[in-house]
Amino acid sequence: MNRLDEPLFSFRRPHSSARSTRPPGAFRLGIVSSVIVIGAAVFIWLMLLGPLGALFAHLSGHAIRQTLGAPGGLSPMWTSLEAAMVALTAIVLLGTPLAWLLAQGRLPFARVIEVGLLIPLLMPPLVIGLLLIYFMGPSTPIGGFLNHLHLTATNTFFALVIALIYESAPYYILGAQAAFSSVDPQLEENAALLGDSWPRVFRRITLPMAAPGLALALAIAWARAMGAFGAVVIIAYHPYGLPMAIWVTLQEQGVGAALPYAFLLLIVALPLPVLAYLWSARARAKVTGTSRVRTLNVPLPDQASLA
């Protein structure tokens, strides 16, 4: 029941409310801050999407049919998808253990290792490509070793995969490290105290808890790999993936003919990150909503009595 002297709805905050203990002027400041925050958010979102608007404004159905309908017009898409999948598989298999060890704080010189991961992020991809020539070119010791395996790290599908790994692996590993770090160590310790071996703790506790963050890290690495260009143009001119197809078509036939490939890149590269985001958001809500309750239900042995 409302008091009779208080209006049911009011544009002014009721002075008598228990929550209105803020100083005078704070309310106006709150509105101004909200406007600034919302304004900044809307502005940056629209600015970031601006190029997408330009893409659709300049894309014609005729150009799409002509570019993508030409013989072999879709082969850059398959090349990109295949190379990104191989690269991401390698990154997940090799990067996840590193991310987990870093998050556990079990590695000596962990900071040095982290800085090592930042270096490929910091370097312009073009420079990475140039340095890869010296590092993995056919006349280098690594190139000689690869040659024994009938592999070449320039202008081959393998070279493309290598370039994608360099451009996207740090994003996955650093993201996965953050995901593993966000898992409450208490839960892992409790499971270990209950007698679970570490692989079982990893499988039953760590991995499911970190999964939403891992999915996001994977989505970002995927987007990087699909769009990778700088290192690719140096060490893997052929076979063309989508970014190279955009570049070559731009030079050969102009912007109009190149845009359909940019459109195709969006169509094939976007669903996976979007799904990962949606799933991650749902899973996060579940994890934060239920995990604490579950830990309360676990009958924990008294640590002092175990000792």
Added chain:
Amino acid sequence: MASASPALATSTPTTHAPQSGTANVAYAGSLLTVNEQTVGPGFEHATGYSYTGRGAESLAITQEIIAGTIQPGVFESVGAAPIKPLIPKYTTWYASFAASPIVVAYNPSGPYAATFKAIAKGNEPITKLFPLMAKSGFRLGRTDPNTDPQGRAFVLMLTLAEQKLGVPVSTVNSILGSDAVGASPQIYAETSLLAHLEAGQLDAASAYRSQAIQQHLPFVTLPASINLGSPSDASAYKKATLTLANGMKVEGGALVLTITTIGGPGAPTGSDLQADQAFVAFVLSPQGRALYQKNGYTLLPVKLTGSASSVPAVIKKELPH
């Protein structure tokens, strides 16, 4: 209007008071070193105007000008082919002033270095070059014929070698591999090709003579009859043709440095326009051309093609009368 830059006509190396205009020059990627390190600063020093340059594959610049994504005031390309699609909307004339022959740059520490050196010195005949490059396991680098004039020139040069030097077709086919214009592992981006050679990862690569000289790479000079660097052989060059991946047929022509001003929609005006015209005049002046010669280009008499009446007065002074 032309009073801003009469000093250009003379080749006295005097420094001029800073002028407000900026020459905005788009040029073939192979001109990057000479333009950024020598001609650009030389122009600023001689005229007082500012210079800003942008290097890219010539045909890509043509496409970007047509699409309106760049609006340079000057376009300097290798060969006239990239300028021709811009006539008459963006320009009605162009001037050629130097040649840029194709050479074969080689790896001085590679397994074939000794033979290359002997051919370069003339101790072995030039005809030995072709079977050498056709050897299995030989690592050749070249640029994309579909997007880059140098890539086309290298393939056309081999066709001319067939026609003029009697190199067997089978040898040429072995040199280029299975696919001359398609997805060949020999093809690198123009910007990185010589980096692969410098890193010792290739045995040889196509190059303009100027690039090889500027980057201190050893190279084999090719005869004028096949190197696309001699305008007097232009009619013979035409007999070499190449069909690109998109079905377009291109024919050989002399690789001459060609320059023009770019007008049309969004073209510079006022002092920037004067700076653009002053840049072209500087390039065509004896002082400017000497800078190109120093960087490995072969000087040619300045030659105008197109509408002489629309050439700005300040540039006209540098043209033959």
